[in-house]
Amino acid sequence: MSDEISEHPDRPIRGQILFAALFLICALVLLAGIEEQTKWLSKKSLFSQPRFWPAIGVGGMVLFTALHFWQLPKKPRTLPRWMREADWFQWAESLFWAFTALSLSLWLGPLRAAPYVGLIATVRLAWLFMHWVDRREFKIWLSVFEWAGWFLAYVVLVPILGYLPMTLLFAPLLTWRIGYRSRLMFWVSIGFALCVVLVFKSFLQVKIPGAAFYEHLPGALRSFFILNF
């Protein structure tokens, strides 16, 4: 199967359905919680209500993402043979969803149940239209968590080890991790780390607190490091 789609040659198809479905699910969850998370004040006009702008935002997210989801080129996945052949399964499935939607509407009222019914419909449709390219794309999205993890580890360790030592450690380590093993790149990364600290902390005095590690340094050196590095 090709990654490109014919109707939208300017945009890759892989992951589009998955993204639209995930975004729509999040928007529907937000919509479901709007009554709980915002207030409606009795003596205020519509435009002064605290709920008015969140409703515009979340409502717009739901409406436009649903339309985007609907207009995406879709092709049903190939279901397992027993599912395709068994009429009873398709009947049973349709009845199950209809029953769930009906009971939700009776339980919560049609207006409050709408986000949940939309949520169920989105999950069902996403499952029907997702292909192996979407799964492959999802794995790529997950792989980025590694770099986010590196970033957060750096953030956690700076207040402990100090901005200068941590940056001098972080830059060459990450450079090594992404595959640059030469001595040149090692020194380039060290030089870059040093420049960043000198420019931002020592010269521009950007607000980065002194580290716990600096407390163990002797007298004058301690305050010098806390102020400049």
Add this chain to the structure above:
Amino acid sequence: MDLIYAFLEQIGASSSYLARWDVALALFVGSVGGVLIGAIPGVGPAVAIAILLPATFSMDPIVGLTVLLGIYGSSMYGGSIPAILINTPGTAVNALTTYDGYPMTTRGEARRALSLAYSSSFFGGIFSVICLIFFAPILAKIAPMFGSREIFLAALLGLILVVTAHHKHTLIAAAMACFGIWLNTIGLHTASFSKRYTYDQSWLSGGVNLIVVVLGLFALSQAFTLLQGDDEKVRLTKLKGSFFQGFRELARHPRIAGVSASLGVLMGMIPGVGEFTAQFMSYTYAQKSSKRPEDFGHGSSEGLIAAETANNAVPGAAMIPLLALGIPGEALTAMMLSVFYVHNVIPGPQLFQNDMDFVVALYLALLILNVLVVIFLLIATNQLIKVVKIPNRFLGVCILILSFVGVYSLRNSFTDCILAAAFGIFGFVMKRLQLPVVPIVLGMVLGGIMEVKLRSAMARVKTPLDFIDRPIAAILFVMIILVLILHFRRVWLDHTKRKANEWSTSHASTSFPAILSRRRNFILTERGKKVRGKRKTFSRRSTDKS
């Protein structure tokens, strides 16, 4: 004469803002830094401005804004270098430069192309700043006519234009703009002192910081994209010839340069439109009015002039809605708006009335920046082109380290860093799917403005028609309606065109019963006739009498 004296007096008063060593240093750092950032594919002004924003908070407003303006204005000069030499635009707005710049390089005219790009950019930049300096008194008169409802309508128009500008991605762009509006509502609602979408979490009570979102969406997502990707092999060509030839060549095309710069200024002034529309309009104009339209896309000097002049005329003009109304037209000016707010300088009609010297000083800074950038480029291009050789993934490491400075120095908050990382991942996914992120930022900024202005405007409105009973409000309302009608007309035309294409190229069904049916028909009709004819021939007795 009085007007000229007043103008010179204004310039004199404003130049006192700039006659300081820290402003001079900011001008130098902004211009050189902007060119460098633009010349490195994969960084771009948005990433640089996002990282530098918190650092500028501790500076004077004029110093901080000069650095950011410098990066904004000069990055497009630098962006033309990789666009011309290696067919990769340094910034997104230099994409059109590759159409004619790179073919010139392949013909061995790299220096001519670079020289033309610099001179056109310089003309565009200077033209827009001169226009603005002359427009400033008029703006000062018009700006006070904007009350709450006019600013609300202008912000709404900006948001609609941003969404409709994303042709073929309009729906998801609208969803992202709404996402931005919702993000802005998180936290304490100051008018009613009630919490909105905080889920009883204390870290959400203060709301989501715009800079954290911007850093995540632009800087961290770019770092993740670069770290995830591969390095590109770059082969540079040697530059031969003079850099001054471009100025002489530009002087031979005054019409194209003039029209392109005017289009750049016009498009820059309208919120949400920006460089892309300006350069595509001027490129189309240049192609249609050229004596050799067939050369466009194959190394036409006119095409290069049109694209570069138009995109460099935009940054100056984009400052008009920002300064006069406090409405940013794009992500970069939205970031700059936060610098104004941090220093308690509120852009809008009051700024033009009370602090005109500051506004003109900003324009003068832009003027000086353009001169500095051209001098720097004429001297240092041979050395500068080496920056395109920096490996992509190492750039990712650099941006990650610099992003830390941007996010952590804001409030020293680990939560901000987690949020920025989350938005970084979100931005990475959006980049992979080629979906727009700019509407999120503008939704956040314009959503906030719209909420405040609508609330105060509605206090004096009794019937819906009262809302547009003032002339500017009525004009803005008509413009909104016009933009929407034009957009839906384009959508409808695209739809009919796509359907016509589908019908003209639709192939027969490939399902198995259809294949069987077609085969049976063929056998029974065409092939059947042929076979029967053949058999008839063989079975027919010869009538020859030989």
